[in-house]
Amino acid sequence: MTQQRGRGRPRDPEVDRAILQAALELFIERGMEGMSIEQVAKLAGVGKVTVYRRWASKEELAAHAIEWMVESRRDWPSNAEVERSEPEHLLENTLDESAELAASHEFRALVARILGSSVSHPALMATYWKHYILPRREAATAMLDQARQAGRLPPDTDLDVLIDMMAGAVIYRVLQPDPPDRAEMRRYLRQLYRQIGLLPDN
């Protein structure tokens, strides 16, 4: 977990866990519009106040619950690791975990719900973006900038557009009919990184 949104009280990690798990389940089942702090508290077996003491809004709770799942499923490299690694090795080393996460039903369901609420209920995307996506984009930008300086990417590459192309392709692919299994996702990611120029051919 990269962020704790508590209000300066001693925290019981078991309670946190129960609330995050309940929030995750309800968000996947009902989306942002269909879930409430009250339902989360009930499912977690705690009082509403116990939830509000930890998270100020259901958007913050949902964003934290999503991140809690995503973090638990793979090791994200730190910015320091990104800076001292070759982009090629970094991508090779994380390929299996990335493929497994992207091909999981839970990831697909979360992506659908996050994107699905982005226009009707923009506060979730805004919160998740600011606290969790932006730091990850900064790490990706550092990696891609290294590749650009090493001549693997054209000098005038717009890195924001490139990150959208990479993340967007994965997001779009996993929501298409006939979603990929882990092996297909592995092949897909490798091909994607190759086409961008980050992995060598064959």
Added chain:
Amino acid sequence: MTQQRGRGRPRDPEVDRAILQAALELFIERGMEGMSIEQVAKLAGVGKVTVYRRWASKEELAAHAIEWMVESRRDWPSNAEVERSEPEHLLENTLDESAELAASHEFRALVARILGSSVSHPALMATYWKHYILPRREAATAMLDQARQAGRLPPDTDLDVLIDMMAGAVIYRVLQPDPPDRAEMRRYLRQLYRQIGLLPDN
């Protein structure tokens, strides 16, 4: 409109229009899970049977309503036009319309709803994919294959991955916080096409 899903009856285009408009509004407002044929009929001022006579399911109706909006907003080149045009000219000629469509609130709302329902309610994506997205992907594949043969794309480019990168980037970009306006979308698309190698630099 590329498809008519009627059952061999004389059709009143005004009734079709009213039903499609009502379906579009309800789909954007409530998503697939929150809309019903009954509500569409009521909003359109027709009987349920009138709707069912034209569309066998709410997924077919929603898919047709989405396409009806998308088609009305820009001229999509025919496969024959794609085959006889230079990819560069085709992209230049459609840039303004593409940017206007992608930056519109209605498009963003539709994309969010379609993706948002893709895991919880996969029948809509399956229907929309088969009837409307696949034919468009075939046209895009023909265009990209031409570019590949002309040496603008590397010979081992996986065109399905490339299409996902292009469409995925746009889909992802328009659902991020601070969505682009038309001018920014125009710049974005141009940069995207350039980075792929379909438009010349500068």
